[in-house]
Amino acid sequence: MSDLKTIVRDTQSYINLPLLYEHWYVAGLSEDFSREPLGRTLLEKSIVFYRTEAGDLVALQNRCLHRSFPLAESKLKGDNIVCGYHGIEYSPEGEINNVPCQTQCPSGKLRKYPTKEAGPFVFIWMGNPENADESKLPNLDYLENPNYLSFHGVKYLEGNYLLMQENLNDLTHFTFLHANTFGADNKLLDDSFLKLPLEYPEINGVTGCYRILNNAEVLKAELSPEQQAAVGDSELVNKNGGITHSPGVWLGSNVLQVKTPAPGQPESYNMYINHYLTPEKHNSCHYWYSVTADYLAPDPDVIALMQQLFSTAFEEDVYAVKHMQHLLSEDTTDYKEINIAGDKAGVQIRRKILEWAKEENPTVT
Ligand code: FES
Ligand SMILES: [Fe+2]
Incomplete structure (x- = not known):
């Protein structure tokens, strides 16, 4: 079954949708x-x-x-x-x-x-080579800036790529699945994180999800003394979230916005956290990620520490996907799921994935 109601309520049907070929995916590292x-x-x-x-x-x-x-x-x-x-x-x-x-x-x-x-x-x-439109690629120019702190890594998912797409569009799991990594000693990721206001911007027909922390002056400490001086007394706003660019590309960001920047000073300090999901087979997936901060210098020691933290945290998602896939494939008894508030962006993505599936598969109704 692949009608919208079933896809939204039933993960088994959702991940059984055909793979989507008419898109750009990451094939690997250069x-x-x-x-x-x-x-x-x-x-x-x-x-x-x-x-x-x-x-x-x-x-x-x-x-x-x-x-x-x-x-x-x-x-x-x-x-x-x-x-x-x-x-x-x-x-x-x-x-x-x-x-x-x-x-x-x-x-x-x-x-x-x-x-x-x-x-x-x-x-x-x-997909069809004649449709290979490079304007559909994400803009990743910041990955090539040698002045930015940047690193990337690779994982492997023993599960359908849509389980990971949904994980990325759901910020509420941070507090629990990542309690020992992103959440460790981080007061911003305790239960108060779940109560922050949300924004769901729509870009190119896809809905993103961002949590908004107003009065985010506590995050000023992450900036260098020069950057802190440039921020001055301005109020800061933190936006943390991301958006599905295409079936295999999710563009995340953790942005510190300066509400009243001094003339000539940055309006924001940006960290880009992207995930690239390329199905290998239906229920296995190549998985790469990249992290870039345009306000941090490429210090090898800092990169090593951040790489360790992010790699360990993303391994927690790999673990979750593996176990969900196992249950979805192996044990179909007692199968009934519910949707909760944190699923809003994920449900929107299910709609979009179904739309893409219909575009290239006449058999999907
Ligand atoms: S030349 Fe390739 S299989 Fe014979
Ligand atoms: Fe996660």
Whole structure:
């Protein structure tokens, strides 16, 4: 069943929606891909990645057109890839350039996937290549600013990616699931956090969720002495939350807004906390994240401490997703769920995911 009412009330039906191909996803870190062919399964498609001699990234179907030998188990010859079974040679465009045991090349072409490198990440368009519109990519320019504190990491989810999308759109779990990490010694994340006013802005037809802390002067201590002087006596407002950009990209932010900035001084101090979810198969998912603070210098010691905290906290989400998926898959007895106030943004995302599913699947009603 995939009608809206069922999707909103029933997580099993929700995560059974078909995977969504007409979107950009992260394929990996730029540093993952080299002159050594690498196979990776994304949205149930096996893909081979390699770089040309000039360093350009190539992403082709990882299946030789002759007898399905994986091209990731093959060798490069210049910019071409030569199947390790009977030696058929393919160009970076996926065309057959040579068949060693005959003079003529048969017709046929490997599927080629559009890619785009952004900061430390490689994005891939999983749908019809003609629809690969780069304007649909998130703006991640801040990931490339060497003056900002920035780090990234990788995890793996033993569960459907939508369970994690929903986790990201729900701020109420911070106080409980992350009690020992983000919540440890943090008075801002005790029960009072759950009572803060919420904003649900709509951007490109998607609803985000942000908790608002007015009079956030307590957070001034996180700024440098120079930044604190620049803030002066201005009132501060903290907005913490995020929004689904696309099925596989969630853009989070923790922003300290200066209500009355002095002339020439920053209007806000921003931390961007993004999550990139790329289904491997239906119920498993590649998971990358990035954290960037535009008001902190890239101090390696601070980065190491923050990386440790964020990695441990995100592992708590990985743990939750794994166990929810296990119960949803393995034990269907006593299955009845309720929705609560903290689900508002998550429910909106269920609507949007269903809308996207209908757009590319005539069978989804
Ligand atoms: S399987 Fe690739 S050339 Fe035969
Ligand atoms: Fe979380």
